[in-house]
Amino acid sequence: MEAQIEQLPMHRRPTIREMGRRSEAAEMPFKRMRPDEGGGSVFLPSFAAEGAALVTIHNSGQRVVLAAVSREAAALGLALGMPLTQARAMIPGLDIHEADPAADAALLDRIGRFAARRITPLVATAGADGLWLDLTGAAHLNGGERRVCAGLLRFCAKLGIEARIAVAGNGAAADALARHGPERLTLCPEGGEQAALGPLPIAALRIDPAVVEKMRRLGLEWIGELAAVPRGPLVRRFGRDVLLKLDQALGQAAEPIDPIVPRDAPSAELRFAEPIGGAEVIARAVSDLLDQLIERLRETGLGARALLLLCDRVDRQQQRVEIGAARATRDKAHLLRLLARRIETIEPGFGIDAMRLIAARTEPLGAIAVPGDLAAPEPVPDLSQLIDLIAGRLGAQRLYRLSAIESDVPERSVCRIAPLDTTIAWPDAWPRPPRLLPRPERIDHVVAELPDAPPRRFTWRGRMYKLVRGDGPERIYGEWWKRGAERDAVRDYFHVEDESGARFWLFRRGDGIDPRTGDLSWWIQGGCG
Template identity: 50%
Template sequence: MSRAVSLYLPTWPTDRLRRSLGASAPPPDAPLVLVGRDGRKRAIVAANAAALELGAAPGMAVAKAQALIEGLEVRDADPAGDDAALERLAVWALKRYSPMVAADPPDGLRLDMAGAAHLLGGEPAFLADLVRRLTDSGVGARIAIAPTYGAAHALARFEPEPSVIVQRQDLEARLAPLPVAALRLDTATVAGLRRLGVETIGELAALPRAPLALRFGPEVGRRLDQAYDRTGEPFELVEAPELVRVRRSFAEPIGAPETLARYTGKLAAQLCEALEAKGLGARRLDLLFTRVDNRVEAIRAGTAKPLRDIPRITRLLCDRIETIAPGFGIELMTLTATIAEPLDYRAEASSLIDAAVPDLSDLVDTLANRMAHGRLYRCAPTESEVPERSIRRVEPLAPPIGVTWPNDWPRPSRLIDPPAPVEAMALLPDHPPASFTWGGVRRRVKRADGPERIFGEWWVRDGELAAVRDYFEVEDEAGERFWLFRRGDGEDPNTGDHRWYLHGIFA
């Protein structure tokens, strides 16, 4: 199922100018406009948010804007540079977010999340990450995800919320209150509809189609059908010339899953040959299926390390072949290595002493492409005395970091984070608990070892300057072993409130 994304950059020309000027750029809160020629007069082409708030608007004469806004910064517009930068942004989005990206001049991008949302952690995570990266780069952005690009385009530009996700069942209700200008109609058509009293998309959709076509032509009906997913809307995908790409076209359209899988294997072989010629291995693969109705279906797969193994690439792509809807047939298949890194297959000298290290990358690739982003990881130690801070997530095949956990005191196989409060009875200041209650069950302690004192990390938080924890490894009458700690040293209340917590369970 297609999930169209519209990325709207309302102040793209001024944002791009500020980025290109670097340290010499005017402050973000200073009004800035870009001007060009409109016949004989110089008119505003674009304005930043500060200038728009003070009354500047595209099409306004520069002299009027300067008289209206004190301290207005005026620069020459560069539409060609803006379009070129938008194409580069589309290539960046292609490599990071989606296998199907197109520039939508003059101020947006068009993406399709089909085949890639599962690798990004879902649509909300995708929205948050994309907006954060653009904001950190000084680029204002609004974004919408909807079943059709016409709907996403309208919502991104006319919905009050800057980030919108709309499901198919909510499409009509979200589109109905938007103005007719959201349908990408020309100015004359919008003015004509308003003279008839038609202000919103809902009002327009309720009118008979034939009189509209007779008065305004077929464009109004076509835009309505595109927004409501009654007709397709093809677009030209961006292509980066530096990417390794192979194609196969078909004189007769194909559609059977086994046929698609067979040609996927042939494309994988061609791609590996092209990668080998450049000494590269694929880290991300995009397989596009162009249908006879000009709609594009996609599969995206990632790898844990550079790869040009034909069977493995074929298997990774064919694992998701059932998600492809061939329609009336596929006439073109394109396989692209959107991310490729240097790869040298020369084997290292074998050792007669050390055991061979098993290669887990195949298993990691298979699992990672079936799971949501971030769900597959490995735990690694990090330098911290506080137990819950001594573990961090790393990539499954990340190299060793040269840090190990201390082995002078045992650590539980299961760590409870955050620690669970328990009711305990113990003699202060340094005796282990005689019993404790957890989950409504009272457990009598038979054996105990401790205390192991851990001090707070004052360089992390000021409140931990005097903080202390005393840890005990205890065993109850049933033979189960637990890791308990008391917050505080048992004497000074400034070190903690002397409450007890369960922090781990031993296997």
């Protein structure tokens, strides 16, 4: 290219500005290098285009250490407890986040309550990242131990959690096999705990790390070696806690647990001496149910976000009515108004002999302060009740607000949120049209000069548009760190205006020079009006 420019007369050579614009077609600097350019170096992680190494950190005394590592980070040699400075020296592009133990504990508690309701009533936490499930008398109800465990692994995978499960005769053995065993799913045969635990490290017994280090210096590294040591000298040197942990793992000592007790949803129930069927009678029964339910919500400091009304008919059929609220509430008049609009959908048949009202979704709701000053400013109107009424008629899915999310691709940079949720505004430095299409639509018969000139004409939905103004390009690269197929993708965006004043936001796939960046097709992303 430079040689061709040198051959041109001076008055026909491109200006410095034009040559700078042409330089935009250069390859993206963060793409993986080709092997002949040094791409095979061990200092360039091979996962750069597929997924980044992720770690969380927390303070340990005066040091900042790793609290958790992803699979990619572990494959590169990072481990729990490693100093952050050492990890950064090993992987310069490390993705680092602050650990959130409270959120982790809340998620673990939610999973435990789910298991207590669906699998077995006896569930307890095992450390900060584990659960114990007592499957005694419950596994056969779900197809056996292997089927239960396989279902739990699939459930955790849907949540984005890499789980490991072991089944043994006691919780300590199952904990050791799950955390230090060779397989993601381990089923220990009855009475086989000692043989299964023998090749595992002593740290699997949940012994103090300082004691484990002392044992390692004496040549004791595996549980099988520890079990063969005489118990007397072991107690004198390391204390009784070591023997207790060993006996618990071998099933020779019991270990108490603190089970997770699932909280039942607040509810109210009415049973009738004679079946009812009239709309007015049903409305009075709903009012009585609301009185009981609101009193229970007030006692627990909760407000209802979703109510479920169950009507049991004499023919053993059940009628269901569901309502939702945009904000937690205990306002009886508002809830009764929402339920009354749905009474006409109930088919009483030969009569209803029982009704139950359940607060399927609740949130904490404290006391509401009432201003005592008569000169206080006018309160801000509460739109939640209006939103609930509209949602009851049109459906909750038809009411939403738009909020910006972090994404370079325009169609992925906007999401729908609830009407009362806080929106995130788009940065002022990157203006966007007020209207974006759900998906870009292809346009035809585009006349444009490559590589940087805006189009002069295009056809969309059977109509031709002649353009008189244009601005651009704004170059957007594909999200190569999320999708490997977008590693070379390039979009050049243009703001254009036609003869009537209508404005459009168009883009071309590809930079106009390298065919790997796109097929040079033109698309419309949005516009004004």
